[in-house]
Amino acid sequence: MLLIDVARVSELVSRTPARLGKVGHLAEILSRVTPAEAEIAIAYLSGELPQRQIGVGWRTLQDVPEPRQIATATLTQVDEALSTIKAQSGAGSQTARKTLVNGLLRGATRQEQVFLLRLLQGELRQGALEGVMIEAVAKAAGVTTAEVRRALTLRGWLPAVGAAALAGGVDALRAFTLEVGRPVSPMLAQSAPNVAAALTKIGVPAALEWKLDGIRVQVHRSGDTAAVFTRTLDDITAQVPEVVEAALALPAGDIVLDGEVLALRPDGRPEPFQITASRVASRTDVATARKTRPLTVFFFDALHIHGRDLLDLPGAERFAALGDVVPPSLLTPRLVTGDTAEAEAFFGDAVRHGHEGVVAKSLAAPYAAGRRGAGWVKVKPRHTLDLVVLAVEWGHGRRQGKLSNLHLGARDPETGEFVMLGKTFKGLTDELLAWQTTRLLELATGPTDSWVVTVRPELVVEIAFDGVQRSPRYPAGMALRFARVLRYRPDKRAEEADTVPTVRALML
Numbered sequence: 001m002l003l004i005d006v007a008r009v010s011e012l013v014s015r016t017p018a019r020l021g022k023v024g025h026l027a028e029i030l031s032r033v034t035p036a037e038a039e040i041a042i043a044y045l046s047g048e049l050p051q052r053q054i055g056v057g058w059r060t061l062q063d064v065p066e067p068r069q070i071a072t073a074t075l076t077q078v079d080e081a082l083s084t085i086k087a088q089s090g091a092g093s094q095t096a097r098k099t100l101v102n103g104l105l106r107g108a109t110r111q112e113q114v115f116l117l118r119l120l121q122g123e124l125r126q127g128a129l130e131g132v133m134i135e136a137v138a139k140a141a142g143v144t145t146a147e148v149r150r151a152l153t154l155r156g157w158l159p160a161v162g163a164a165a166l167a168g169g170v171d172a173l174r175a176f177t178l179e180v181g182r183p184v185s186p187m188l189a190q191s192a193p194n195v196a197a198a199l200t201k202i203g204v205p206a207a208l209e210w211k212l213d214g215i216r217v218q219v220h221r222s223g224d225t226a227a228v229f230t231r232t233l234d235d236i237t238a239q240v241p242e243v244v245e246a247a248l249a250l251p252a253g254d255i256v257l258d259g260e261v262l263a264l265r266p267d268g269r270p271e272p273f274q275i276t277a278s279r280v281a282s283r284t285d286v287a288t289a290r291k292t293r294p295l296t297v298f299f300f301d302a303l304h305i306h307g308r309d310l311l312d313l314p315g316a317e318r319f320a321a322l323g324d325v326v327p328p329s330l331l332t333p334r335l336v337t338g339d340t341a342e343a344e345a346f347f348g349d350a351v352r353h354g355h356e357g358v359v360a361k362s363l364a365a366p367y368a369a370g371r372r373g374a375g376w377v378k379v380k381p382r383h384t385l386d387l388v389v390l391a392v393e394w395g396h397g398r399r400q401g402k403l404s405n406l407h408l409g410a411r412d413p414e415t416g417e418f419v420m421l422g423k424t425f426k427g428l429t430d431e432l433l434a435w436q437t438t439r440l441l442e443l444a445t446g447p448t449d450s451w452v453v454t455v456r457p458e459l460v461v462e463i464a465f466d467g468v469q470r471s472p473r474y475p476a477g478m479a480l481r482f483a484r485v486l487r488y489r490p491d492k493r494a495e496e497a498d499t500v501p502t503v504r505a506l507m508l
């Protein structure tokens, strides 16, 4: 298949507002390509190829050569070229990348160039979001979306699942099982304003667990090796030897466990989130870091034990299985109750111990991998949102030379675009200001000498606020009151940021 076919579909999809129309265009192209081509096409069209993976900066993309009149580049050739560009490293790699990107653009038609530039800049948001693409794959392969979703949960990579569905239909999809060593997308929690509401949502009796303020870890152990993954499925095994050792000490050969890792103070209270996050992120001199800032892991769920997948079991059974292999000291504090007063006291206790609140969990629900399942409901004492930085203004006075006032956006789940909800420069420490200036300059998509610097919408920031009010000044008709920065969330992708409907639900 030629690149132009994908470029045309991309344009068609972006011009088609209706979801069903988008699905139709995507399914049409997927049904007439080879599975290998489908894998690449799905990756590109659903934006699974963020610019940062390829490592091409904005400046590289400025001098676009004259386009060709006739399309000749095949999708496979383009994919090989992108892999070569991605593989450049070390001295001179920027120049090499630039030459390679230019070569790629020189062989492309105007429509292909537009597609490639948007792809390389991570701005291909034509609405072929995961949900739309899943429907398109199902339609093209003649299977149900539920079958595609199930396989995706276990495989974690839609292009591969799509290729399998197109090649082998429902049988190929059913062949996906949880594989020890390959991470699955973790289950996420819904929210409730208080403990009573959480219990009503879940039904009683329910389990309540402390919501530990650390980094999510999924631990895979096979025999005497173990691997650790984050919620974005990044492999952090080398950074967290404490977790590896804890997993290897368990009396089980094959296990996949879900939990949270934390840096604790000597008195057992958690260090601030930034300290845990920077310890986990740091790759240098881990041996020294673990002496000064040791990590402790707490487990709260089991996905696989002794060769058996547990995902479909009810919560109570999964927790019982977890208790069989994990000692009480490594289990997240938990209470099973049907009594609201008792549950509220447990919540108070979690907060007094320096944790974020509680997660109320259904005793009956399965593990809803990759979804904000109804079986988990979090309760926190204050309102926060995870928003995406869309642009930033240069500071004045004491903040001269620093990127300061952040333009914040929530995700529109229908379009995949980000909608601005407000600005803030409050809550930023000097350290955060310095960090965000460097990071946001890397993400800049336009001139960096203008007052407002637009950036690729990738950086997620946790914002505290006093409420959501109606505001004609902002595109969603609402704005945050007294927004202030709590912290950056490097563990979250922009696609996981809070959505416009979530924010709207908080409007008084």
Ligand SMILES: Nc1ncnc2c1ncn2[C@@H]1O[C@H](COP(=O)(O)OP(=O)(O)OP(=O)(O)O)[C@@H](O)[C@H]1O
Binding pocket: 187, 188, 189, 190, 209, 210, 211, 212, 213, 214, 215, 216, 231, 260, 300, 332, 359, 378, 386
């Ligand atoms: N006992 C627990 N059970 C489940 N998740 C827990 C628990 N303790 C801490 N967590 C953390 O809470 C998160 C679940 O909340 P959610 O799915 O909303 O993720 P989140 O958006 O990162 O939440 P938040 O921003 O409130 O931390 C998990 O990803 C995990 O990191």
